[in-house]
Amino acid sequence: MQSPGKSASGANNRQEWSPSQQGDGDPPRYRRVVVKAGTSVLTGGSNGDQLDLGVMADLAGQISELRQSMSMEILLVSSGAIAAGREALGKDGTSPQGRNILNRQMLAALGQGRLMHQYQQLFAEHQVQVAQTLLTINDLSDRQSYLNVRNTLLGLLELGVVPILNENDVVAVDEIGEVFGDNDRLSALVATLVDADLLLLLTDTGGLYTADPNREPNAELIPRVERIDASIMGLAEKHRSTSTRGGMASKLLAAQRATGVGATTVIAPGHEPDVVTRVACGEEIGTLFPTRVSAVESRKRWLRSGSAESGGVLEVDAGAARAVRSEERSLLPAGVRGVRGSFNRGDVIAVESNGELIAYGQANYGADELRKLCGARSSRIVELLGYAYGDEAIHRNNMAVL
Numbered sequence: 001m002q003s004p005g006k007s008a009s010g011a012n013n014r015q016e017w018s019p020s021q022q023g024d025g026d027p028p029r030y031r032r033v034v035v036k037a038g039t040s041v042l043t044g045g046s047n048g049d050q051l052d053l054g055v056m057a058d059l060a061g062q063i064s065e066l067r068q069s070m071s072m073e074i075l076l077v078s079s080g081a082i083a084a085g086r087e088a089l090g091k092d093g094t095s096p097q098g099r100n101i102l103n104r105q106m107l108a109a110l111g112q113g114r115l116m117h118q119y120q121q122l123f124a125e126h127q128v129q130v131a132q133t134l135l136t137i138n139d140l141s142d143r144q145s146y147l148n149v150r151n152t153l154l155g156l157l158e159l160g161v162v163p164i165l166n167e168n169d170v171v172a173v174d175e176i177g178e179v180f181g182d183n184d185r186l187s188a189l190v191a192t193l194v195d196a197d198l199l200l201l202l203t204d205t206g207g208l209y210t211a212d213p214n215r216e217p218n219a220e221l222i223p224r225v226e227r228i229d230a231s232i233m234g235l236a237e238k239h240r241s242t243s244t245r246g247g248m249a250s251k252l253l254a255a256q257r258a259t260g261v262g263a264t265t266v267i268a269p270g271h272e273p274d275v276v277t278r279v280a281c282g283e284e285i286g287t288l289f290p291t292r293v294s295a296v297e298s299r300k301r302w303l304r305s306g307s308a309e310s311g312g313v314l315e316v317d318a319g320a321a322r323a324v325r326s327e328e329r330s331l332l333p334a335g336v337r338g339v340r341g342s343f344n345r346g347d348v349i350a351v352e353s354n355g356e357l358i359a360y361g362q363a364n365y366g367a368d369e370l371r372k373l374c375g376a377r378s379s380r381i382v383e384l385l386g387y388a389y390g391d392e393a394i395h396r397n398n399m400a401v402l
Helices: 053-069 081-094 101-124 143-158 184-193 230-238 248-260 275-280 295-310 318-325 367-373 378-385
Strands: 032-037 073-078 130-135 162-167 198-203 264-269 287-289 313-316 336-340 348-353 356-362 399-401
Touching: 032 053, 032 184, 053 073, 053 101, 053 162, 053 275, 073 101, 073 143, 073 184, 081 101, 101 130, 101 162, 130 143, 143 162, 143 184, 162 184, 184 198, 184 248, 198 248, 198 275, 230 248, 248 264, 248 287, 264 275, 295 348, 295 356, 295 399, 313 318, 318 348, 318 356, 318 399, 336 367, 367 378
Parallel strands: 032 073, 032 198, 073 162, 130 162, 198 264, 313 348
Antiparallel strands: 264 287, 313 336, 348 356, 356 399
């Protein structure tokens, strides 16, 4: 690995930038941000063979500053495990036969620990804790797994921890090939999962261009894309990447998914000084894909549509209704007075008080379980069920109050 003092990005020689340097205007303020750093960024242009610790240190510093100085919640989707594995094996890891699916899975298994160890050390310099989360697309397709992952990530953010996510390349055979790109799709799914306001895709180019800037000197940056249509997708064919599995096409698909659920998306140059801090503070860098709906409103719409499918209803007392509506608290079993319908854990259900609809939310327990828990204190959940998924009937992070 290249040392922090010899970064190919020149990060150690940059002038420091702080949020106070943003203009006096009214830039967008993002509450929750997903940052995706691909192999081409993390290796500093070394063709995916060597992690650049200078780049990683700079990234950790910017994320820590946003977390500590502006109270932003940041999640990092990071590639680099395979590159770390290749580096660990030296030349043997970069041989042609080392690039088939099985060997790349072994390289990922070897490199993931090294990658996280470096992140832990770099973030520790800023007194920030990180948590590793390895996912596959299947983890986000199953309703209960989806809810488990969401609750875990939101819980980590509440603790001030920075989750670092990567696809579980050891078991995700399809994802390690050409299907999902270089963590681009995963980053969009994570942005959806946690109701992010901003998805920042760092790349080795400056954004979306009219042609490949590495081949066409007259290529022009497109600073803003209002709608991703066939003509925009066609531009992806003009951007070719030889060192990574992602490319512009997968980034555009990620932007399309994220903007559809309320996350503004930016494709920006990963080696631009302080790019994460500056974009998160509203500076226009790279290509911006605005969203027309907030993440909160998008989730409310989803919860409302989901409740029609299950038909489940929780009847709550006046105290619980007040806690949910006025105090923005979770709904506890103690406040539940009745359960209607049949539903499973993770299903979206309605919450009523005295016949009035007050909220929608994802059930933390199934209907039969909640019938046993009606009116009970959370401390008795294990006693009544023999297990517990948490203290809440519906966690406030998974509820849309009307």
